[in-house]
Amino acid sequence: MSQLRHGGIDPLDIETRTGTGYPEPYREDVVARRKRVLGDAFGLSRYGVNLVELLPGTWSSQRHWHTHEDEFVFVVSGELTLITDAGEQILTPGMVAGFPAGDANGHHLINKSNEVASYLEIGDRNPQDEVFYPDIDLLYKANEEGEHEFTNRDGVPY
Numbered sequence: 001m002s003q004l005r006h007g008g009i010d011p012l013d014i015e016t017r018t019g020t021g022y023p024e025p026y027r028e029d030v031v032a033r034r035k036r037v038l039g040d041a042f043g044l045s046r047y048g049v050n051l052v053e054l055l056p057g058t059w060s061s062q063r064h065w066h067t068h069e070d071e072f073v074f075v076v077s078g079e080l081t082l083i084t085d086a087g088e089q090i091l092t093p094g095m096v097a098g099f100p101a102g103d104a105n106g107h108h109l110i111n112k113s114n115e116v117a118s119y120l121e122i123g124d125r126n127p128q129d130e131v132f133y134p135d136i137d138l139l140y141k142a143n144e145e146g147e148h149e150f151t152n153r154d155g156v157p158y
Contacts, residue, residue: 012036030058068124
């Protein structure tokens with residue numbers, strides 16, 4: 001975004017980003033996810049705020065957990081299924097979920113309904129963060145140059 005915003009805005013005025021940075025073969029379930037990166041519009045650098053829309057059948061992410069990043073989710077519209085190590089839970093508008101850094105309870109959201117669902121996701125932007133994906137052979141961590149990248153569990157970059 002080339003220009004920072006000040007004051008109140010309509011989040012629908014923020015450009016929608018689609019897709020995912022996941023490597024193949026982990027992209028398909030997430031690729032239709034749509035995000036409006038709200039925090040960047042205000043120049044926020046210590047935490048991120050995204051308005052996310054999930055079409056029917058779309059996942060928020062692969063199931064994961066963070067070493068150094070807290071995550072918080074607020075359901076805005078629709079119905080989402082939260083999947084954690086404890087199982088599945090339906091989340092509806094106004095419900096919230098939180099995931100503390102270092103808690104190895106993998107989580108993600110899936111829209112199993114027939115309608116578009118949306119939620120706010122809020123999280124730290126900690127450069128030391130590593131992300132673990134318990135169901136698949138994937139890690140997200142800093143390389144020797146300090147840039148984050150996806151690798152398999154053996155550390156081989158995708």
